[in-house]
Amino acid sequence: VSRPDADILERAHAGDREAIGSLIEPELDRVYATCRRMVGNADDAAELAQDAVVRAIRGIGTYDGRSAFSTWLTRVTMNTCLSWHRSRGRRKGIRAASLDNADAFPDRGTGPGGEPGGGDGVQEGGPRASLVEAGLERLKPEHRAVLVLRDVRELDYDAIGAALDLPLGTVKSRISRARVALREAIVELEAAQMRASTKADTTAGTDDAAAE
């Protein structure tokens, strides 16, 4: 656990830009990665990351140095992301991706690893990654949060509990439920893509027959 020097913390509390920067700047990529996976697109992630950092700067006086700064900042970032999801959920007209419409994921192919027992080859940027990203977007924000902290941020259960203010038992059960939900979402997405693919083949066959 890395805690900042008392001197740097004191200066940060006094509003010293340089001291605040020395605490926050090394964490920026992690803040952005968290936001990126919590909201699913780069533009919103950049905006949310800025919001999170603004909140951290304004609230730096509440960081007492007893925990790692990165844990505190992760908590601020995650709270920002979850607030964003809450406010977004309250508004009407949120885009709902239809499970039966594979066109909602036009560039996502059928990966080999979706079915139980399927391959575990990880193809960065490929169909498998797209499926996992799409699956992640379908999860409830609190499920998404634990998976992002566990797999993207690679935090242990204790750190996840500290970041989300949850007891250890809740962290474990929530991760378990989130993994199941993600797997189910991926399987459904694959099934939808298969249906779309079959439909496209059938349509093409009918067109060919008509042409002949």
Next chain:
Amino acid sequence: MTQRQSNHDEGPFAGLDARTIEAIVSVAETASAGGDDSAFESALRSLASDRERALARAVRADRGSLRALEHGCAPAGLFASAMDAATLSDGAIDPLDVAALEAGAVPSIDGPPVSRVTVYREPVLARLVRRRREFGMMAAALLVFASGLAIVAGVRAVGALLDRPAGVVEAERTDGDGFGTPAIATDTPDDDDTGPLTSGAGQGDVVASAVGEPEPAASWLASVPLAAEVERVASVFEAAPVLETGRLVVYARSGSAERTGSLMAALAEQVVGLDHSFGVRGVLEMDGLSEAGLPERRQPVIAMAGDDDDDDAVRPIVLAERSAWLADVRPSPAALAAVRKRLEEAGFTVEFRVFANPVDASGVEASPRGGADDATGMRRTSPLPIVIDSLPGR
């Protein structure tokens, strides 16, 4: 985004009890050391069936895919812009800046040396002597300009006095929120069915025309206060954080209700701004605004000018038509500036006000084209009521 909760009645985990599912996930979570999966393979053997083992492998593959996703780096300048935003909206000042303002004081902050430019200010008297020729020419030019202004003002004042009909007395009333609200008492003829000029509104809301040359309607409306007790914010930088609390309102005055209607209808059909800064969602009910803190009192009284060629005509007195719309706006100073610019371009007078409570926007449906929908390209937005007082029938 569809958010799902597994019920395990169908899908890959169908028919498995909670304990088995937990065991599967637990096995999938088994840590591997330096790419060595032997611990995982060993844990797999604890599962009872091939199906469970296959599920554990699939869940582990999902983990691997998540960990391998590329997230990109934080945008360049993120910290600097966040620092600026935090400082701007807090009104806080960097302690180094304060230190630099204190003459002779040395900032007592340890750290690397900070370069600083000290500006030498030449005493005014010395500057006057050194540049007396330039100052002399400047003074002469100013004198000529001031004389010209005085002549123009004198001619207009005499003209106004000659044109003013008898029986009209103007007074200035201050309504407490900084607006100089012109009030009028007049001995209007008895057949004026609009009632006395001062009868229609609360204190401080009375406005009437100077019954001489008709002024542009918008300039009359500019003196109509929304309400003394509704706080104003001066800049978009102050307004942006308030927008996120749901208490910000745009108050605009228009010289023509017809123009107001057509502009807002046009705005409801599009998303404005290069970055899709805002879109108008629909009409907002006044009830919601009252609950948010818009005082429930009668609308301001407006005196309209009559026909130019009928000097003796009684000027009709009308009430400003108040309408309200709901926009979805990105909570940034730039987006608020875009809102203001768009309305000002249409000839409206615009200012930002702060209500005591957030406005309830839930009653306004999203527009058919999806005002807050990702499909339009709009990003995160906050609801922003736009209250417009318009002069009717023009």
